[in-house]
Amino acid sequence: MCFSPEFSFGAGAVLAVVGAFSIRKATGFRQKVFAGIPLIFSLQQFTEGVLWLALTRPGYESYASISTHIFIFIAQVIWPTYVPLSVFLLGKGINDGNWLRALTFTGVLVSVFQAIRLYSYPVSAFVSEMHIAYQQYYPVLPFPVITILYLLATILPPFLSSHKKMWMLGSAVLFSSVVTQLFFANIFISVWCFFAALISVVVYVIVSEMSRTDQLSVSGKPAVES
Secondary structure (H helix, E strand, O other), rough: OOEEEEEEEEHHHHHHHHHHHHHHEEEEEOHHHHOOOOHHHHHHHHHHHHHHHHHHOOOOOHHHHHHHHHHHHHHHHHHHHHHHHHHHHHOOOHHHHHHHHHHHHHHHHHHHHHHHHHHHHOOEEEEOOEEEEEEEOOOOOOOHHHHHHHHHHHHHHHHOOOOOOHHHHHHHHHEEEEEEEEHOHHOOOOOOOHHHHHHHHHHHHHHHHHHHHHHHHHHHHOOOOO
16 A cells, blocks of 8 residues: 555555455355455555555564565465456356456466566565555566456456446456556556555445345345346
8 A cells, every 4th residue: 555554554454344344244155255355455455564664664674575575476476366266256257157267267377477476586665755666676578468467367357247246346446457557657566556445345345235135035035136
């Protein structure tokens, strides 16, 4: 997150509450996997809070490397697999799930590639304009194929889901990605997570709707999605 350690820890606490409510609303393992998205955002923000302390407060310097690696691991390794997989588990989408299955496989490939790069090359972080900038010393690829595949794996799945409200999640992720790329491209990985609260609230809304639909189905009443 941005601005300060207090802001990051506060955001982490709020996201943890949203995640707890989402998990509580969810019915069944598959919904709970999807409902766990805010909790991962929460962990990410707490991690960056520790990194803020390591970069700006005496006595915390030893935590800089581990918190940097954890933050980047979540951002670049966890998300490209977790997002499409959690959407795929909720049910079949277009063409009986073939596209979601393909995007999940794509996400796994991106995660493995990013994990290898993170393990093989050094990374660092520093404060820049009240944000944390992450320096990744990866070899420059001639074509941004990994970035494209990452965006496909994290943005497209909600739009292919059979759950009608899932488009809200896709729209929130797409909007946050575009805005961050346009105005904060040099600190994308940190500022993009500023939108974690918006995305987490959307997750809660979707889980609540699915839970309500399940309850109506159990009670014998017609379940109507809107």
